[in-house]
Amino acid sequence: MDDISTGILFALLACLIVISGYFSGSETGMMALNRYRLKHLANNGHKGAKRVEKLLDRPDRLIGLILIGNNLVNILASAIATILGMRLYGDLGVAIATGLLTLVVLVFAEVTPKTLASLYPEKVSYASSIVLTILMKVLSPLVMLVNMITNGFIRLLGIKANHGADDHLSSDELRTVVNEAGTLIPRRHQDMLISILDLEHVTVNDIMVPRNEITGIDINDDWKSIVRQLTHSPHGRVVLYRDQIDEVVGMLRLRESYRLMLEKNEFTKETLLRAADEVYFIPESTPLNVQLLKFQRNKQRIGLIVDEYGDIIGLVTLEDILEEIVGEFTTSIAPSLSEEITPQGDGSFLIEGSANIRDINKGLKWKLPTDGPRTLNGLILEHLEDIPESHLSVQVSGHPMEIVELEENRIKLVKVFPPLVK
Template sequence: MDDISTGILFSLLILLLVISGYFSGSETGMMALNRYKLRHLANQGHRGAKRVEKLLSRPDRLIGLILIGNNLVNILASAIATILGMRLYGDMGVAIATGALTLVVLVFSEVTPKTLAALYPERVSYTSSVLLQILMKLLYPLVWFVNGITNGFLLLLGLKVDNVHDGKLSSDELRTVVNEAGGLIPRRHQDMLLSILDLENVTVEDLMVPRNEIAGINVNDDWKSIVRQLSHSAHGRIVLYRDNIDEVVGMLRVREAYRLMMDKNDFSKENLLRAADEVYFIPEGTPLNVQLLKFQRNKQRIGLIVDEYGDIQGLITLEDILEEIVGEFTTSISPTLAEEITPQNDGSLLIEGSANIRDLNKSLNWVLPTDGPRTLNGLILEHLEDIPENRVSIRVAGYKMEIMEISDNMIKLVRVLPSRLKKTG
């Protein structure tokens, strides 16, 4: 080193600091990459993305290569800085060189390149991957040796390098990705994607038409009554039963009944029963994502939900599940949530007791409990443990409610006061 001029040593030191910055920036850029965007670009044939993806397939080797290079460069830079310090300042030069080099390395070889790489990881990674790929081939024996020692030490600690996370996202992680997509995905599409993810957490009972609201015809009624019910039906399909809804005999398409009406000779109770389709039963507790696939597989659009004893609990259609994903259809016959809520001038809300709790939470950003009854009427009755005879003011889950109307052992209308509405809004 004594034969090398001070100018050349300064040049070598600057070059080593640049190389150190290259390794530092490359490490941060590689680790800061969006792996899903990288995979997408690699599948599209992007050369830089392919190189980076190959290097990241074994992150232990990549990190080993970068750290070997960075440490070798930094140690060599420290030696040169010490020589320069002693030449310029004598024995005090060692301390001066150490302090000055630490500051320079920190600013120009660590913080600056790493910050730049964190801001522009794609540009840094795709460019640096060219040289890193070459270095990996040249220094592979050394990298393999160092990684062998490191992996052996990790193995003693009970850790296996091969057990690398495969990059698959859980449902909750996928929700976070969708929520943070921002303007990349329209809000409406984000809501639909989140609704699809939520299907596995919702069962058919949460969306079903309750047993007492199922449109059906008792085939044991007199013929004129049956014809009148068919003529005034607002539904596309009607349940046919004998005396009790649990004694279902078929699911009749109303248009098929109209076809029979056109031919008076064929229009009879026997032919009506013969034209009815076989009933499709659904066990209670079936998640919506499972039932959606079952509807598709069995080529069905409507089913009756039964409990463990075979009793009818409700009815659900394919459209009900699709509405859970895309929102309510304008052609829906059943009342919408907007029709069940009437805002008042004082800020309170008049809500029908049949309103679904999940829909209220979703639409109004409330936090009413959903692990029990599914309607507001059921929630209040569970809270009171009795059917009130007069108007009663109560507080349920922090929401102040006033029962306004009771009929047929059911709470028909509830007024929710604005005290809690302001807190949740």
């Protein structure tokens, strides 16, 4: 070293600091990459992404290579700085060189390159992967030796070294990814994706048409009444039963009944029953994502929901599940919901007690609790723990509510105000 001029040593020191900055920036850039975007680019043939993906297949080797290179460079830079300090300031130069080198390395070989790499991880990683791939081949024996020692030490600590990173996302993590997509995914599409993820948390009895609202035809009625109900039904399918809904005998497609009407000699109760499809029953606790697949597998579009005792408690259709994903197929608030909710001039809403809480939340962007009762009537009764005998006012989940109309043992009409601002 004594034969090397001071100017050359300064030049070598500057080069070493640049190389140290390269290793520091490469490490940060590689670790800051979006792994899913990287996989997408690699699958589409991006050469830089393919190189980086190959390096990241064994992150222990990549980190080992970068740290070997970085430490060798920093140690050599420290030695050169010590020589320069002693040449210029004698023994005091060692302390001066140590302090100055620490500041220079910190600013120019650590903070600055790592900050730039975190801001532009793809540009840094794809470019540096060329040199790192070459170094990995040249220094592979040394890298493997260091990794063997390191992994052996890790095993002594009782920790299993897992080289394959777990890139799988849970539904909650995927929900966060979708929400953070910003303008990359249109808001409408984000809502649909979130709704699909939420299907597993919603069961068929959360969206069902309640038993008392099921449109059906009692096959024991007189024939003229049956024909009149068929011709005036607003639905594509109706339930056929005897005396009560639990004695269901079939599900009739109105299109099939119209076909039978054209064949006057064939249009009787017997032919109507023969034309009816077998009823498809669904357990009440079935999640929507499961039921959607079952509808597809069984080629069904409608089913009756039964409780643990086998009693019919409601009805659900394929359209109901699809509306949970894409929203109502009608404009504004759904007709059924608009009939149950009436806006008032003071900002409140008159809501029928039978209105479904989830529908209220979706239509009015509220957050009434949905983990208990499914109707507004049930929610208020649960809160009161009693059936009110007269009109009264309560506050449920931050919403002031005034019971407007009672009918027998249920709340028929409620005046609900938006949630109070805390």
